[in-house]
Amino acid sequence: MLNTEEIFFLKQKSAQIRKTIIEMLYQAGSGHTGGSLSLVEILVYLYFKEIKINMEKPKSTERNMLILSKGHGCPALYTVLAEIGLFNKDVLKTYKKLNSILQGHPDRLKTPGIDMSTGSLGQGLSVGIGCALADKIKGDNHKTYVILGDGELQEGQIWEAAIFASRNDLDNLCVFIDNNKLQLTSKVEEIFGKRNLSLIWKDFGWESIEIDGHDFDEIDSAVLYPTKKPKIVIANTIKGKGISFMENKIEWHSKKISEDDYKKALNELLI
Amino acid sequence: MEEIRDIFGKELLEIGKKEKRIIVLDADVGSSTRSLKFSELGQRFIQCGIAEQNMVGISAGLALKGMIPIVTSFAVFITGRCYDQIRISIAYPKLNVKIVGSHAGLTAGPDGPTHQAIDDIALMRDLPNMMVLEPADKKEMKIVLNESIKHNGPVYIRINRGGSPEVCNIDDICFKKINILKKGNDVGILASGFMVDKALKAAKILETEHINALVADIHCIKPLDVDTLLDIARKVRFILTIENHSIIGGMGSAVSEILAELYPLPIIKVGVKDTFAESADTMQLFEKYGLTEANIIDIIKRHLKSNF
Numbered sequence: 001m002l003n004t005e006e007i008f009f010l011k012q013k014s015a016q017i018r019k020t021i022i023e024m025l026y027q028a029g030s031g032h033t034g035g036s037l038s039l040v041e042i043l044v045y046l047y048f049k050e051i052k053i054n055m056e057k058p059k060s061t062e063r064n065m066l067i068l069s070k071g072h073g074c075p076a077l078y079t080v081l082a083e084i085g086l087f088n089k090d091v092l093k094t095y096k097k098l099n100s101i102l103q104g105h106p107d108r109l110k111t112p113g114i115d116m117s118t119g120s121l122g123q124g125l126s127v128g129i130g131c132a133l134a135d136k137i138k139g140d141n142h143k144t145y146v147i148l149g150d151g152e153l154q155e156g157q158i159w160e161a162a163i164f165a166s167r168n169d170l171d172n173l174c175v176f177i178d179n180n181k182l183q184l185t186s187k188v189e190e191i192f193g194k195r196n197l198s199l200i201w202k203d204f205g206w207e208s209i210e211i212d213g214h215d216f217d218e219i220d221s222a223v224l225y226p227t228k229k230p231k232i233v234i235a236n237t238i239k240g241k242g243i244s245f246m247e248n249k250i251e252w253h254s255k256k257i258s259e260d261d262y263k264k265a266l267n268e269l270l271i
Numbered sequence: 272m273e274e275i276r277d278i279f280g281k282e283l284l285e286i287g288k289k290e291k292r293i294i295v296l297d298a299d300v301g302s303s304t305r306s307l308k309f310s311e312l313g314q315r316f317i318q319c320g321i322a323e324q325n326m327v328g329i330s331a332g333l334a335l336k337g338m339i340p341i342v343t344s345f346a347v348f349i350t351g352r353c354y355d356q357i358r359i360s361i362a363y364p365k366l367n368v369k370i371v372g373s374h375a376g377l378t379a380g381p382d383g384p385t386h387q388a389i390d391d392i393a394l395m396r397d398l399p400n401m402m403v404l405e406p407a408d409k410k411e412m413k414i415v416l417n418e419s420i421k422h423n424g425p426v427y428i429r430i431n432r433g434g435s436p437e438v439c440n441i442d443d444i445c446f447k448k449i450n451i452l453k454k455g456n457d458v459g460i461l462a463s464g465f466m467v468d469k470a471l472k473a474a475k476i477l478e479t480e481h482i483n484a485l486v487a488d489i490h491c492i493k494p495l496d497v498d499t500l501l502d503i504a505r506k507v508r509f510i511l512t513i514e515n516h517s518i519i520g521g522m523g524s525a526v527s528e529i530l531a532e533l534y535p536l537p538i539i540k541v542g543v544k545d546t547f548a549e550s551a552d553t554m555q556l557f558e559k560y561g562l563t564e565a566n567i568i569d570i571i572k573r574h575l576k577s578n579f
Contacts (some may be wrong), residue, residue, distance in 0.1 A: 061336050108364045116335060117364040120355055125362055126325045130332015130340075137294070137314055157356070162326035212276070 002220050010048060010216050013083065014040045019269045020079045024092045026262040031096070031104075034252040035149065036076040038180040038213070038237035043080045045219045053211055058086060058112040064142050065115045065131055069124020070149035070176055070178060071105040072254075076112070078102050106239035122155025124148065125175060130172040132230075136248050146175040151183035154192055157176045159204075160207035165230040166205025173230040174223060178213065180239035183254050201232040272434040276373050278409040279430055282416050283341065287312055290420065294333050296346045298323045304373040306343040307326075327353040330368045331360035337539025339367055339420060343424045345379065346388035346429050354394055361425050362398040369419055370395075370427045373407070375464065376515030377543070377557060378432040383550035388429070389543045393520025395402055395427040396493050402426040403493040405522075407467040411490055418446040429464070431515065432528040436468045447491040451497040455485035458571050463489050463522045466513040466562060473564035477571060484571065492522045498528055504530055509537040511563025511571060515562060518542040520530060539570055 002010070012108065017040055025031040051064045052202025068077050075095065082089045087101065094100035101110045105119030118124050119164070128146035135142045152158065164175055181188050189195075201208040207227040211218035222233045238251075240246030243265045287293040287309055296317045310316040319326035323344055327527040342349060344515035350357070357519070363369045372391055379386040388570030395403050404419060404426060406412040412430070419426040443450055453474050462470035467488045474484040485507055489495070504510065510530065512523035523540035530538060543560050557563055 065335075067332075117332070117359065120359040123324075123328050123360050124354055126356075127326020127332040127335070129325075130329035131335070132315070132332070132337050133329065134294075134333045134338050136337030137338070144332075157322075157324040157328065160320075160322035161328065164319060164322065164325055164329070 002216055007216050009039070010044055013048065014044045015269065016166060017079045017083060019266065020082070020089070020092065021075050022243070022257065022262065022265045022269065024079065024095055026106055026257040027093055028095045030254065030256055031075050032072040033255045033257065034182065034239040034246060034249070035070065035073050035178065035180065037243065037246065038145065038178050038239050038242045039073045039076045039213065039215060040241065041146065041214045042176050042178065043076050043217060043237060045216060045223070047080045047084055049220070050143070050145070050223065053084070055084065055085060055112055061115070061131070062140065064143070066145045066147070067116045067118065067124040067128045067131070068106055068147050069118055069128075070121065070147060070152055071118035071145070073149070073178070074106045077106065077114070081111070081113040108118065121149070121152045122157040125158055125161040128173060128175065129161055129170060132170045133168065135172055136170070142170050143174060146173070148175060148177050148186050150177055150179045150181060151192075153177070162201070162204040162206070169228065170230040171228050174233065175231065176213070176233045176235050178237055179234050180237045182239045182248065182250050182253065186250065197234050203228060207231045208234065210234040210236065214241060272284040273408065274433060275435040276305045276430050276432060278412045279371070279373075279416060280308040281326055282413050284308050284311060284433050286420060292337065292339045293420070294338045294340045296326050296340055296342045296412055298326050299393065300344055300350070302345045303460055304345070304371070306341070306371070323348050323352045324356045324491040327356040328360050330407070331364070333365050335478050336463045339369070341369045341371060341375070343371045344384060344406070346375040347379065347386055348425070350388065350391040357395075358398055362400045365400045365424060367423050368425055370425070371430065372427070372433035373428040373430045374432045376431065377548055377560065378465070378515065378553050380553035380556060381550050389456070389517045389521065389548065391427075391429055392516050392522060394523070396520065396525060400425055401493065402491070404428045404491055405416055405464045406430070406490050407462075407464055407488045408435045408438050410437065411444055411488070412443050414446060433465070433466050435465060438467045447496060448492070449496040449503070451485065451487040451499070451503070452488055453484070454485040455483040456484045456506050457508055457569065457575065459485045459487065459503045459510045459533050460567065461487050461489055461503070461510060461512045461522070461526055465516050466515055466527055469562065469564045470567065473474055473493055473571075476568055477563065482571065482575065485497060489522055491525075492525055493531045495525050495529055497533070498566065500526065500529055501534055504534040509539065509574060511539045511541060512569065513541040513562065513567060516542050516565065517545060519545055539574065541566065541567055541570065
């Protein structure tokens with residue numbers, strides 16, 4: 001259980017990070033706003049509680065790791081990495097610009113703290129499985145976290161990976177689904193169908209836990225829940241979370257933030 | 272007769288006994304690729320089932336954690352089926368994964384075009400950071416495998432199915448260097464894999480007709496040994512490349528790209544001519560699609576006649 005002070009701290013960090021994401025995407029003139037805002041609490045929890053990066057050797061993989069399989073959510077991840085000190089916050093202004101260390105999608109070679117290059121959907125779960133498997137073979141006691149988008153579950157490779165992970169008892173693998181229910185052109189259910197995700201993953205042999213992805217207590221208990229199986233955390237989130245006019249709006253998948261939008265958003269985020 | 276893939280399986284096991292970071296991954300064809308031999312080493316052999324894309328992703332994760340994964344399947348599946356996974360999860364993040372594809376080109380014979388990788392070199396060669404290798408015989412297989420494991424970065428090795436005549440003298444094999452097997456100055460025959468044997472046989476016959484052919488084995492298709500290639504080009508009147516692959520995007524294309532820029536001379540590419548082949552015995556396919564010493568001889572003689 002998190003204590004009140006910890007929750008207060010994590011909530012404050014989340015508010016700060018939402019503000020920085022909006023500033024960054026406004027300056028960049030493009031970017032995936034909705035799917036970055038839905039991720040904030042999960043990332044804040046992981047990087048302030050579970051993943052300790054050695055600032056001298058950020059590339060070292062002898063630690064808990066994160067594969068952001070939904071790479072388009074990287075504005076949130078870059079902001080968190082800047083917040084914990086992997087690079088100066090000024091660098092966020094260079095996001096997607098020529099010669100920047102911050103690419104449009106995560107690049108492990110360019111950005112300190114990025115554990116894996118992603119961006120072509122469906123690939124990160126397999127990579128996370130490889131990390132978890134390596135730790136098992138080496139006898140290392142690290143955990144691998146993966147974040148998938150809910151739309152990403154339409155990729156076939158996810159299901160190849162789902163079969164493999166449970167057959168190999170990867171209890172050191174914890175996968176979040178950022179279940180924000182919208183994708184680029186429609187609601188996820190219009191394409192994927194109305195399905196019981198929890199049942200599907202259980203049937204594939206996973207420990208399945210459904211939570212409110214913006215609630216730190218629920219994230220904490222899901223992460224700490226003991227199991228011998230690979231774990232899937234279906235995190236129900238709100239796309240565009242925190243900015244009223246962006247919440248649950250399909251167009252805010254990657255709409256350009258105008259000056260008006262920017263001012264209105266910052267007003268809502270005043271902290 | 273012991274095949275080049277048998278040596279791959281055996282040598283990999285021997286290397287794996289000493290180098291504990293090696294992990295071998297298979298997609299349910301290990302008995303054919305011979306990677307199954309590695310299962311002797313227990314959990315360092317990983318059966319991924321019929322799910323090549325996931326297998327490639329897992330290999331990337333293993334490499335992130337400092338292991339040396341060897342992902343194996345038929346050349347056609349390990350490259351074509353997983354192209355985007357190799358591109359995004361291996362080549363772009365520059366991970367230390369060795370990709371091994373067996374049954375290359377027409378050596379998948381009777382299984383037909385669905386199983387014949389005639390485009391795998393093209394697919395792997397266009398990827399930044401990727402090294403592309405094709406050993407000609409068993410001796411070269413050993414060296415290519417050992418050296419590629421020492422190399423830190425993504426590598427693709429294509430292996431043929433079937434018996435491979437010995438063509439290389441082990442002392443002359445220098446990793447990543449073009450190996451000149453026979454000197455000559457009328458024509459330079461550049462070959463990869465099983466085609467090296469055919470090139471040598473053709474050159475011998477040509478000699479009886481006073482045509483002096485140089486024969487070189489190119490086991491490293493990328494990066495290409497430009498210095499030796501230029502030396503060869505300066506010595507001969509024209510070049511003939513022969514490969515068990517499409518003439519589009521393969522070794523012949525790689526050679527042409529370099530020489531067109533640095534030392535233009537006529538280059539004739541022999542290989543599968545922008546077509547899917549068909550089911551048949553490999554030797555029959557080589558015959559029908561022109562991958563024979565007779566075809567090499569015929570083309571060279573015609574070219575010499577028309578030009579001089």
